[in-house]
Amino acid sequence: MIVVNQLFTGISFGSLLLLIALGLTLIFGQMNVINMAQGELFMFGAYTVYVLQLFMTSAGLSLFLALPVAFVVSGLIGLAMEVLLIRRLYERPLDTLLVTWGVALVLQQLARNIFGATNKQTSAPEWLTGAVTVGEFSFPASRLFILALALGSVVVLSLTFKFTPLGRRIRAVVQNRRLAATSGIPTSRVDRTTFFIGCGLAGIAGVALTLLGAIGPTMGQSYIVDAFLVVVVGGIGQLKGTVIMAFAIGMASALIEYQVGPSLAKVLVFIGIVIFLQWRPQGLFSQQTRSLA
Amino acid sequence: MNATLEKIKTHPLLGKLQANPYLGRLFRPGPIRTFSGFLAGGVLLFLVAPVVLSQFRLELLGKYLAFAIVASGIGLAWGRGGLLTLGQGVFFGIGAYAMAMHLKLSQTPEGQLPDFMQLYGEVEKLPGYWVPFQYAWFAIPAIVIFPALIAYLLGAMIFRRGVRGAYFAILSQALAAALAIFIVGQQGTTGGTNGLTNLNNFFGYDLDDPVNRKMVYFIIAGILLGVIAITRQLMFSRYGELLVATRDAYQRVRFLGYNPARVLTVAFAVSAAMAGLGGAAFVSIVGAINPASIDVVPSIAFIIGVAVGGRSTLLGPVLGAVGVAWFGTAASEAYPDSWQYIQGGMFILVVAFLPGGLATLPAAFRAIKGKWDDRKPPEIPSMGSGAIQEASA
Numbered sequence: 199m200i201v202v203n204q205l206f207t208g209i210s211f212g213s214l215l216l217l218i219a220l221g222l223t224l225i226f227g228q229m230n231v232i233n234m235a236q237g238e239l240f241m242f243g244a245y246t247v248y249v250l251q252l253f254m255t256s257a258g259l260s261l262f263l264a265l266p267v268a269f270v271v272s273g274l275i276g277l278a279m280e281v282l283l284i285r286r287l288y289e290r291p292l293d294t295l296l297v298t299w300g301v302a303l304v305l306q307q308l309a310r311n312i313f314g315a316t317n318k319q320t321s322a323p324e325w326l327t328g329a330v331t332v333g334e335f336s337f338p339a340s341r342l343f344i345l346a347l348a349l350g351s352v353v354v355l356s357l358t359f360k361f362t363p364l365g366r367r368i369r370a371v372v373q374n375r376r377l378a379a380t381s382g383i384p385t386s387r388v389d390r391t392t393f394f395i396g397c398g399l400a401g402i403a404g405v406a407l408t409l410l411g412a413i414g415p416t417m418g419q420s421y422i423v424d425a426f427l428v429v430v431v432g433g434i435g436q437l438k439g440t441v442i443m444a445f446a447i448g449m450a451s452a453l454i455e456y457q458v459g460p461s462l463a464k465v466l467v468f469i470g471i472v473i474f475l476q477w478r479p480q481g482l483f484s485q486q487t488r489s490l491a
Numbered sequence: 492m493n494a495t496l497e498k499i500k501t502h503p504l505l506g507k508l509q510a511n512p513y514l515g516r517l518f519r520p521g522p523i524r525t526f527s528g529f530l531a532g533g534v535l536l537f538l539v540a541p542v543v544l545s546q547f548r549l550e551l552l553g554k555y556l557a558f559a560i561v562a563s564g565i566g567l568a569w570g571r572g573g574l575l576t577l578g579q580g581v582f583f584g585i586g587a588y589a590m591a592m593h594l595k596l597s598q599t600p601e602g603q604l605p606d607f608m609q610l611y612g613e614v615e616k617l618p619g620y621w622v623p624f625q626y627a628w629f630a631i632p633a634i635v636i637f638p639a640l641i642a643y644l645l646g647a648m649i650f651r652r653g654v655r656g657a658y659f660a661i662l663s664q665a666l667a668a669a670l671a672i673f674i675v676g677q678q679g680t681t682g683g684t685n686g687l688t689n690l691n692n693f694f695g696y697d698l699d700d701p702v703n704r705k706m707v708y709f710i711i712a713g714i715l716l717g718v719i720a721i722t723r724q725l726m727f728s729r730y731g732e733l734l735v736a737t738r739d740a741y742q743r744v745r746f747l748g749y750n751p752a753r754v755l756t757v758a759f760a761v762s763a764a765m766a767g768l769g770g771a772a773f774v775s776i777v778g779a780i781n782p783a784s785i786d787v788v789p790s791i792a793f794i795i796g797v798a799v800g801g802r803s804t805l806l807g808p809v810l811g812a813v814g815v816a817w818f819g820t821a822a823s824e825a826y827p828d829s830w831q832y833i834q835g836g837m838f839i840l841v842v843a844f845l846p847g848g849l850a851t852l853p854a855a856f857r858a859i860k861g862k863w864d865d866r867k868p869p870e871i872p873s874m875g876s877g878a879i880q881e882a883s884a
Contacts, residue, residue, distance in 0.1 A: 232657050283843055291657055292575045293842050296798065299791055300838025307831040423668045423787060426661045461676015464669040472648055472662070479652035 202335055204456045205449060210341040212448020213348035214410075217403035218425040219432070219440050220351060221396035227435015228372050228392050231284055232295040236400045236425070237418025238305035239275055243268035243404025244413040245313060247320045258323030261405070268401035275305070276397025280390055302418070309415040317412035326409060340409040347406050351399060352441055359437070368392055372435055373485070424451075431471055433481030443482055447471075525723070529716060536712040546701050550776055553708040555816040556715045557772035558796065559809045563715075563722045564765030565797045566808030571726060572758040573738035574655070578663030579766045579793050581670045582638035584785030586767025588674075589637060590774045591687040592621060593630035598692035607687070613679025621680070627694065634771040635764045642763030646756035655741075655755065664787055671786040686781025690774065698778055711772040715809070718765055723805050725761065734758055766793075795834065798841050801850025811848060 218240060225233050246268040250260040279301055287294045326343055329336040359365035367388050370378040379385045407417070428447055432439030450470065455463040478484075536556075541549060561583055568574040599605045608614055623629040649655075649662060674681045682688070696703040725731050737744050737751045744751045774780050783789070793812070800811020815837070823830040841848065845855055 226657075230657075232660070283839065286843060290846070292573075292660060293846060295575065295577075295657065295660055296791075296794060296842040297839050300835040300842070303831050303835030303838065307828070307835070310831075311828070419787070423661075423665050427665050430658050430661050459676065461673050464672045468665055468669045471665070472645065475649060475654055475658075475662075476652055479649075479654050479658075 200456070201453075204452045206335075206337055206341070208449030208452030209345060209445060210448070211452060212445035213341075213345040214403065214407065214421065215425050215428050215448055216348045216441060216444035217344075217351060217406060218400060218421055219428040219444055220355065220437075221399035221403075222425055223429045223432065223435055223437070223440045224355075224392055224399070225396040226429055228368065229284075229288060229389055230291040230294075231288070231393075232291065232298065232426075233276075233396070234295055234299040234422065235276075235279065235302040235305060236397070237422035238302045238309070239272040239397050239400040239418075240404040240407070240421065241309060241413065241415065241418040242275060242305070243272050243401030244320075244408050244417065245309065245318075245404075246271055246401065247405055247408045248313070248318050248413060251320055256323075257321045258325070261323055261326075261409075264405045264408075265402055268405045269398035270401075272401025272404070273394040273398030276400075277390060277394045279397075280393040284393070285386070285389075306415050306418075313415070315415060317414040319412050320408045322409050344406045344409065347402065351402065352437065356437055364388075364391065427467075427471055429481075431474055431478075431481050433478075433483040433485075435485065436481065436483040439481055439483040529720070532716060532719070536716070537709065540712075541705065541708075546705070549708055550704055551817075551820060552813075553704075553711050553776040554773060555813045556708075556711050557769045557776060558793065558816050559769075559812040560711075560715050560718050560772060561766045561769035561793050562797050562800070562808040562812035563718050564762030564769075565793060566800075566802060566804070567722050567725060567734075567765075568758045568762035569794070569797065570802030570804070570808065571731065571738065572734045572755055574755060574759055574762075575660040575794075576663045576759065576762065577660050577787070577790055577794070578665075578667040579762070580667045580785040580787070580790030581663075582642060582763035582766035583770035583773070583790075583793075584670060584674070584780070584782075585638045585641065586634045586770030587774045587780040587785065588681070588687070588770075589624065589630055589633045589767070590771035591690055591780045592624040593627060594690040594692060594774065595687050596621065596625040597694070598690070606689070607682045607685070608679065611679045611683075618680045634767050638767035638770075639760045639764040643756060643760040646759040647752075650752035650755045650759075653752075664790065667785070667787050667790045671782040674782045674785075682781070684782060686779060686783075687774075688779040688781075690778045693775060704776070707775045711776060714768060714772060718768065719805070719809060721761075722765075726805060730754070730757070792834070795837055795841075797848075798846075799837060799848055801848030803847070804850045807848050807850040 218236060221239075222233060222236055225231050243264075247260060247264040250264050250267065251257070254260050254263075279298070283297055283301070284294055287297060322340060326340045329338050330342060331337075357365075359369060367378070367383050368391075370381070370383055371385050371388050371392075375385055378388075404413075407413070424447065428440060428444045431447070432441075432443035447467065451463055451467055454466050458466065540552060544552060561579055565576065565579060568576055595605045603609075604614070604617060608617075624633070645662075645666070649659065654662070674686075675684050677683070691698040693703060693707060696706065698704055698707070725734075733744065733749060733754050737749075737754045741751050744754070770780070770785075773784075796812030796815040797808040798811070799815055800809065801807025819830060819834070822833055845851065847854070
């Protein structure tokens with residue numbers, strides 16, 4: 199009984215990690231950019247719900263409206279970042295990490311100045327506040343909704359990659375940028391599109407989080423480190439690896455937390471990841487190339 | 492660098508100095524310049540600063556010097572080795588807590604529990620891992636050895652498998668997050684969020700007395716000079732060249748028969764030891780430590796000073812750390828709301844547009860003046876020619 203509950207908590211945490219890590223791994227995989235500001239884009243996604251609810255009273259409608267709006271808002275902030283800054287740094291992946299961290303600091307303070315330093319509450323639609331009962335177990339509907347949202351995003355993304363022209367272009371650039379460019383694919387436009395999608399996904403994750411708790415200027419920081427770990431152990435740019443490892447880390451955290459408490463759990467998960475990297479230094483899945491390093 | 496020397500020789504004023512056999516040698520890299528540099532630093536820290544600055548400002552400077560000790564190590568690992576370590580807070584924290592535990596125990600009467608343990612009442616007697624820290628002979632080496640050991644083990648494990656670059660940065664950051672959460676969680680024995688506070692007994696000297704706090708400042712200044720000397724010796728040694736080579740051409744170093752993993756592990760361990768020293772210095776001058784000063788955010792904040800000063804130079808990280816910390820205090824006193832904008836802006840401007848830091852500003856100006864169309868930022872200097880000259884001498 200308790201184990202099932204803990205597993206569900208783990209899956210729920212994993213689905214949030216997945217939503218954040220999806221965008222990170224897309225951007226990292228294609229452009230070698232480590233976007234530390236992803237957590238802040240996530241925060242702006244959450245604030246979108248808050249702003250929409252200032253204008254409309256229906257919580258359900260605002261939630262569904264917030265999903266596309268947050269996607270566009272976060273995506274546009276990301277796009278501005280790419281065009282103004284990141285484009286200059288494609289040769290220096292480690293420096294993108296520091297520059298986007300700077301952007302993150304600025305965005306945090308911006309949120310503090312616009313919305314205030316105190317946490318804001320949003321209201322969830324009624325049908326998401328209850329619980330779904332299966333046999334003797336009951337699962338919070340909001341967490342099931344987040345799980346569905348995460349899995350839905352994965353399905354949409356993988357279908358896009360597989361069947362659309364855009365997806366083909368993205369895959370081509372990821373696999374061999376130079377060859378893609380020679381074949382007439384506008385790589386820098388593809389980069390911008392990927393950046394937009396990756397950052398937009400963070401916005402959707404932010405909308406999902408409003409169902410679980412209050413939103414504040416530093417909320418992005420609490421998930422970003424774990425989401426990066428998911429990207430590292432899943433294999434950079436690997437959708438499949440990211441999905442598997444997000445749920446694996448989520449469930450491992452929940453089960454270990456149940457055994458030894460949350461403070462030791464972080465340390466144990468970290469040690470587990472270092473040991474895992476002994477076995478798979480490039481992450482669970484990695485692209486096979488003949489290049490060194 | 493040789494071009495610079497050439498410029499100095501033809502310069503109307505500097506050229507005359509250069510011609511002067513005694514003065515000219517000051518400007519050339521070598522033992523005389525090094526000696527005079529350390530002399531100048533010593534005079535500045537030990538004679539000028541205590542006279543010019545008030546007691547309050549001097550103690551603040553002591554705190555900045557503690558950050559500079561950390562920065563010197565980051566300069567070695569990141570600037571020279573390409574290891575972007577976002578988890579220096581971990582090693583800073585281990586050094587700081589080792590020192591703080593010793594100071595706490597030394598001011599607690601025999602047979603009693605430290606004040607905060609009595610307050611939380613979670614433990615009946617002193618936890619086992621606290622016991623050895625009551626002895627200075629254990630606590631003082633621990634400040635350096637524990638961080639170095641942990642960095643060595645972690646580095647040996649992950650570098651051996653070729654994990655580096657962004658993966659390493661993310662792992663080191665996760666380590667910082669894990670340690671901070673761990674310390675917060677163990678409130679009964681670590682002080683939790685409040686940390687260890689009210690440390691006022693520094694090896695028998697009462698820290699409430701300003702004179703003793705001035706003494707702590709002098710000790711920190713001495714440690715900083717020592718750390719700079721060690722960094723300098725490492726940078727300009729054969730090992731230092733190997734480190735730069737590992738940063739710039741990892742596979743080639745491997746093919747030449749060196750083990751790049753070992754080179755990186757040593758750099759990581761040395762920088763961790765320096766961070767530990769910095770942490771101990773910080774605790775001694777501030778009198779408190781808490782998890783918020785060793786978490787993810789302060790760990791990245793260590794980087795900014797190094798980046799501003801010039802990551803791959805010897806003095807850049809040190810001056811940058813002191814300068815940014817000083818500027819940070821001044822700016823947050825004057826405009827508390829906008830400090831975060833300034834800090835973020837510094838990250839963006841310096842890293843994106845001046846990656847070599849202020850140390851390369853003159854070169855950057857020349858590059859911009861020289862050719863407008865080539866907008867590429869100046870290269871990070873891979874090695875001062877001084878290094879080559881000294882190593883071959």
